[in-house]
Amino acid sequence: MADISIGPNPHTQKSFYEQVGGAPVFEKLCREFYKQVEADPEFKAMYPEEDLAPAERRLRMFLEQYWGGPTSYQAERGHPRLRMRHNPFAIGPKERDTWLKFMRNAMNTLELSPMHDAMMWDYFERAAHAMQNRA
Ligand code: HEM
Numbered sequence: 001m002a003d004i005s006i007g008p009n010p011h012t013q014k015s016f017y018e019q020v021g022g023a024p025v026f027e028k029l030c031r032e033f034y035k036q037v038e039a040d041p042e043f044k045a046m047y048p049e050e051d052l053a054p055a056e057r058r059l060r061m062f063l064e065q066y067w068g069g070p071t072s073y074q075a076e077r078g079h080p081r082l083r084m085r086h087n088p089f090a091i092g093p094k095e096r097d098t099w100l101k102f103m104r105n106a107m108n109t110l111e112l113s114p115m116h117d118a119m120m121w122d123y124f125e126r127a128a129h130a131m132q133n134r135a
Helices: 016-020 023-038 053-066 072-077 082-086 093-108 114-131
Strands: none
Touching: 016 114, 023 053, 023 093, 053 072, 082 114, 093 114
16 A cells, blocks of 8 residues: 555655556466456457467566566666567557557456556556557
């Protein structure tokens, strides 16, 4: 739990990544997300690789880094440039909403505090809308 009395002082505040429980939490989130991708042939068809494990790992590393955890994503993949990396995939409202639905379900398997849940969900909603590249 974040200590409400400390304030957003970068010298005293733990990262969001640490506050929510670190690696196991991000592992679970991405596992639960990709389980649903695996079970949806139409959505899965968008993924270039048959094996979703590498994609799951990239998402996990990216999210860990984004929320203040290890920076292995950057070390392995360089600058995220997520919008550019998503350009090859046709992401319209339907794909965006399916992605968000899977992520909401995955988040529901975590035991985040209401504050952490709201922060993460707000980010995913904004990011998913930003990733839309087709009408
Ligand atoms: C809006 C709907 C979205 C769809 C349909 C979608 C679909 C995809 C697909 C098909 C890939 C390729 C899989 C791979 O080989 O890595 C991918 C990669 C990735 N996506 Fe998404 N994505 C969406 C939104 C997002 C959002 C909101 C985020 C982050 C918050 C995200 C993060 C990533 C990352 C980190 C990668 C791997 C990039 C790399 O290093 O190559 N995606 N996504």
